[in-house]
Amino acid sequence: xxxxxxxxxxxxxxxxxxxxxxxxxxxxxxxxxxxxxxxxxxxxxxxxxxxxxxxxxxxxxxxxxxxxxxxxxxxxxxxxxxxxxxxxxxxxxxxxxxxxxxxxxxxxxxxxxxxxxxxxxxxxxxxxxxxxxxxxxxxxxxxxxxxxxxxxxxxxxxxxxxxxxxxxxxxxxxxxxxxxxxxxxxxxxxxxxxxxxxxxxxxxxx
Numbered sequence: 001x002x003x004x005x006x007x008x009x010x011x012x013x014x015x016x017x018x019x020x021x022x023x024x025x026x027x028x029x030x031x032x033x034x035x036x037x038x039x040x041x042x043x044x045x046x047x048x049x050x051x052x053x054x055x056x057x058x059x060x061x062x063x064x065x066x067x068x069x070x071x072x073x074x075x076x077x078x079x080x081x082x083x084x085x086x087x088x089x090x091x092x093x094x095x096x097x098x099x100x101x102x103x104x105x106x107x108x109x110x111x112x113x114x115x116x117x118x119x120x121x122x123x124x125x126x127x128x129x130x131x132x133x134x135x136x137x138x139x140x141x142x143x144x145x146x147x148x149x150x151x152x153x154x155x156x157x158x159x160x161x162x163x164x165x166x167x168x169x170x171x172x173x174x175x176x177x178x179x180x181x182x183x184x185x186x187x188x189x190x191x192x193x194x195x196x197x198x199x200x201x202x203x204x205x206x
Contacts, residue, residue: 002031006039017045017057022132023103023110038062046086048134049099052182056082103132110136112185113178116192124205134181139163140174140205147173149202158195 005012014031022028032042042060047053056079059069089095110129113136117127121138128137138160140146147162160179163172178195180188199205 002035002039006037010039012040014040014042015044016042017048018133019044020049020099021103021106021134023107025131028132032060041065049095049102050086050089054082054086055079056086106134106181108185109180109183109188113180113188113192116189120193120196121205134179136178136180137163138176138178142174144174144204146176146199146204149199149204150176152202153195153198156194156198158191158198160195 002012012031012035016030016032019028019030030042032040038061040061043057044060045055045057047055047057059066061069114127114129117125117136117138121127124140126139130136138146146160147164150160150162153160160176163175163177164170166172166177178192183191196205
C-alpha cells in the first residue's frame with residue numbers, strides 16, 4: 001500500500017491507537033515504521049495505554065504537516081494537566097511494564113468472553129479470536145438481525161454495536177462488535193451468556 005500511495009503522491013493517515021494492546025502473536029509493524037519518505041501521518045492515543053481518562057493523543061508527521069496542525073490547536077482546548085501528567089509519567093514511570101500488565105489483564109478478559117461464546121453460542125455463531133485490541137467480532141448466520149434487538153439488549157443490560165455501523169453499504173445485520181476492555185472477566189462471561197438468553201427470547205437464535 002505504501003508503494004502504491006507513494007506512486008500516486010497520496011499521503012497515508014494512520015490512526016494506530018491500539019498498536020500497544022497486543023497480548024498474543026507477533027508484533028505488527030505500523031505503516032509509519034516502514035515509511036522512509038515521510039508520507040505517513042501517524043496518530044496515537046494515551047487513553048488506550050496509560051488510562052482511559054487520559055484523553056490525550058499525539059501526532060507524528062513531517063514538519064510541514066505538524067506546523068499546519070499546530071495552527072489549529074492554538075486555542076484552549078488542550079488539556080494541559082493531562083499533558084503534563086503524561087510527560088511526567090513517561091519520564092519517570094514504567095510505561096512498558098504498565099502496558100505489559102495491562103495486556104495480561106486484557107488477555108484474561110478476552111479469554112473469558114471467548115469461553116462464554118463457546119459455551120453459550122457453540123455452533124450457532126462464529127467469532128474472531130483477537131491477538132490484541134479490545135473487541136471480538138461476532139457473526140450469526142445470514143438472515144439473522146442483531147441490529148433489530150440492539151436497543152432491547154441495551155435496556156436489559158447488554159451493550160454491543162451492530163455490524164451495520166461498520167459497513168459503508170449498510171451490511172452486517174448478522175454481526176456485532178463486542179467489547180471486552182472495560183468489564184471484568186466475570187462480567188464478560190456473564191454478559192455473553194445474557195446476550196445469548198436475550199437473543200433466544202427474541203427468536204434471533206434457537
